[in-house]
Amino acid sequence: MPLPRRIVLVGPMGAGKSTIGRQLARELGYHFLDSDRVIEERCGADIPWIFDVEGEAGFRQRESAILKELSETGASVLATGGGAVMKEDNHQWLKQDAVVVYLKASLEQQFERTRKDRNRPLLQNDDPEAVLRKLFELRDPIYSRLADIVMLTDRKSPRLVVRQIINRLNPRTPRQRRKVRKEDRNHA
Ligand code: S3P
Numbered sequence: 001m002p003l004p005r006r007i008v009l010v011g012p013m014g015a016g017k018s019t020i021g022r023q024l025a026r027e028l029g030y031h032f033l034d035s036d037r038v039i040e041e042r043c044g045a046d047i048p049w050i051f052d053v054e055g056e057a058g059f060r061q062r063e064s065a066i067l068k069e070l071s072e073t074g075a076s077v078l079a080t081g082g083g084a085v086m087k088e089d090n091h092q093w094l095k096q097d098a099v100v101v102y103l104k105a106s107l108e109q110q111f112e113r114t115r116k117d118r119n120r121p122l123l124q125n126d127d128p129e130a131v132l133r134k135l136f137e138l139r140d141p142i143y144s145r146l147a148d149i150v151m152l153t154d155r156k157s158p159r160l161v162v163r164q165i166i167n168r169l170n171p172r173t174p175r176q177r178r179k180v181r182k183e184d185r186n187h188a
Contacts, residue, residue, distance in 0.1 A: 003028065003169060004099040006076050010143050011103035012136055013082045013120055014113035016153050016161065020103060021079035023162045031076040035084065038066050051121035064090055071096040082135070083122075085142045094146065101165055102147035104140075107133055109154050 007024065009017040018034050025032035039062050040046050050059045064087055070078055071093040078098075084090055094100060105113075110132050114123055123131060144150060149168050153161050168180055 006098035008078045008094050008098040008100045010080050010085055012110050014110035015103040015105040017079040019158045020161050021077045023158050025077035033076050034079045035066050036081050048121050067093040099148045100146050101149045102143040103153050105153045
């Protein structure tokens with residue numbers, strides 16, 4: 001099976017999209033793109049500033065425009081922001097010539113990995129755990145529906161997740177193919 005032109009990573013904050021995406025791109029010889037970083041470069045400001053000045057709505061507009069633009073890029077791995085799937089219109093840009101991989105993490109893992117972070121405006125409040133839970137309830141069905149591959153990341157090193165994604169994209173041995181079929185059945 002030839003590799004897709006684009007691999008698009010979706011999933012909640014703290015699932016490891018950027019770390020895993022960068023390593024996956026390196027392994028495949030693809031460009032690595034991170035939609036949040038591209039938004040920041042274009043805007044000349046960081047995400048908290050954009051939320052502050054333009055509100056979440058302003059950020060979402062910028063996000064949609066960037067996702068559309070990045071859907072035209074060559075061989076690339078794209079890490080998206082956790083809320084990128086919330087606009088129905090974005091789905092076409094996410095799926096264009098892409099295999100969409102949902103990096104799924106438990107709430108504990110999401111919380112652990114975002115706990116000290118000050119760059120995620122949605123979590124700068126008294127109860128970030130409750131926010132993560134609410135977002136997960138809302139978004140998990142959408143990530144799952146959109147994804148071609150669901151990959152659990154809890155207690156796995158980025159290196160292992162990258163290997164597992166590559167095996168799913170291109171299973172080489174009969175054993176790997178059997179495993180992929182079994183995983184597909186489990187997530188059906
Ligand atoms: C958001 C996730 C963030 C960033 C923004 C909003 C979200 O990206 O896009 O703070 O709505 O979940 P990460 O998922 O990379 O943290």
